[in-house]
Amino acid sequence: MGKRAEAFLKIFGAVYREYQARLGERIDFEDMVLRATAHVESGRYQSPFRHILVDEFQDISTGRARLIQALKAQHADARIFAVGDDWQSIYRFAGSDIHIMRNFGDEFGGTFAGETGIHRTVDLGRTFRSVDKIALAARLFVLRNPAQISKKVVPAGEANQPAIRISLTHRETADEALDRALTSLSTFHSPSDRSASVLLLGRYRSIKPDLGRLQKKHPSLSLSFKTIHASKGLEADHVIILGADNSRMGFPSQIVDDLLLTLVSPEAEPFENAEERRVMYVAMTRARNTVTILASEAQPSIFVRELIDDPRYEIKHPHGASEQQHICSQCGGRLIYMPGKGGSGWYRCEHVKLCGNRMPACPQCGAGLPLRDTKTGEMTCPACGAGQPACPNCSEGWLTKRRGRYGVFLGCVRFPDCRGKAKMRAPR
Numbered sequence: 001m002g003k004r005a006e007a008f009l010k011i012f013g014a015v016y017r018e019y020q021a022r023l024g025e026r027i028d029f030e031d032m033v034l035r036a037t038a039h040v041e042s043g044r045y046q047s048p049f050r051h052i053l054v055d056e057f058q059d060i061s062t063g064r065a066r067l068i069q070a071l072k073a074q075h076a077d078a079r080i081f082a083v084g085d086d087w088q089s090i091y092r093f094a095g096s097d098i099h100i101m102r103n104f105g106d107e108f109g110g111t112f113a114g115e116t117g118i119h120r121t122v123d124l125g126r127t128f129r130s131v132d133k134i135a136l137a138a139r140l141f142v143l144r145n146p147a148q149i150s151k152k153v154v155p156a157g158e159a160n161q162p163a164i165r166i167s168l169t170h171r172e173t174a175d176e177a178l179d180r181a182l183t184s185l186s187t188f189h190s191p192s193d194r195s196a197s198v199l200l201l202g203r204y205r206s207i208k209p210d211l212g213r214l215q216k217k218h219p220s221l222s223l224s225f226k227t228i229h230a231s232k233g234l235e236a237d238h239v240i241i242l243g244a245d246n247s248r249m250g251f252p253s254q255i256v257d258d259l260l261l262t263l264v265s266p267e268a269e270p271f272e273n274a275e276e277r278r279v280m281y282v283a284m285t286r287a288r289n290t291v292t293i294l295a296s297e298a299q300p301s302i303f304v305r306e307l308i309d310d311p312r313y314e315i316k317h318p319h320g321a322s323e324q325q326h327i328c329s330q331c332g333g334r335l336i337y338m339p340g341k342g343g344s345g346w347y348r349c350e351h352v353k354l355c356g357n358r359m360p361a362c363p364q365c366g367a368g369l370p371l372r373d374t375k376t377g378e379m380t381c382p383a384c385g386a387g388q389p390a391c392p393n394c395s396e397g398w399l400t401k402r403r404g405r406y407g408v409f410l411g412c413v414r415f416p417d418c419r420g421k422a423k424m425r426a427p428r
Helices: 002-023 029-042 062-073 098-102 104-108 132-142 171-186 211-217 259-263 274-284 302-309
Strands: 051-054 079-082 110-112 115-118 164-169 196-202 221-227 236-241 287-296 316-320 334-338 346-349 358-360 399-404 407-412
Touching (some): 062 104, 132 287, 164 171, 171 211, 171 287, 274 302
Antiparallel strands (some): 334 346, 346 358
């Protein structure tokens, strides 16, 4: 990597030497692992152990794997029993290497009848936490990556309604959307006399909301916030995932690791967003009863789009400013609802920098977008059912009163893109 890597190594060298100087005669955790491995490999330490048990095996690093291999190598009859879930491997930044678990037989397997890599796998597929509509949806989601180890999942119970909900929000209404989600959860039946627990999860700590304000507003709920990484091992009645947006610090995160980290990090996976997908799996499976995902309507993340587009996830229809997806007639993008200050909103194309298409919302309800009935040719709002006179020139617009040089007439709401018009009918 040329001069940039050389400059980094100069700085790193100075920091490393100072770190070692401050350690003095003491050792840190990685030193413990490395020195222990050296003692075992050299024979200085003779292991009495024939059974080696490893927990949280999905977080194994190369250095710790080497220690286990050294202990096993001292006894031909040594056995390794490892418990782990590769679906929850989310600590590559700390050195965990998912490839070690995926290649368990090659790394730790035994030899029998001339064959190497002999081992046995037992699924621990029963979950005592999540209902079926969460557990099975999360399984489907994480197994989109074919490199993940497949296993059956037995849910903790059955839900009689969709358990994963998506709420599409705007920047200026994000707080309101969170309030609505919490209000909805406060009416959810709790199996005991305790307050229902709600775990708010963010990809980054910076997205943490004002818990004090929210707790005062929703006293019947027990609220807490964690980053998704910090929530591993925790559970709650309900989970709300915040900020699932298509942005640099959204979810999945679009922050790209510096290439210099490849010098010390485990090999990256070829599947796009492989670890971020597992982070999402961890977030979803913290919940017992429901998962609510808050995402930008203008820029929902690719994970949110996947959940919405695939009916197998059984997602409750996204609710927010606009219930229905509308296609931009000019570029094929989505028309996004934008709330107006006076109550009545409007729609703009999601490709706002490339396409200038805009449409007013229904003049009756101020939220829906009137659509043309292909049989009758009439324009009807799907939100309130109000009808509007159809434009004779285009298929998207409707006629509204306008004033021109020769008086009042009916003109298309898409003017000046469409110049469709009609004469005002004289009152009877």
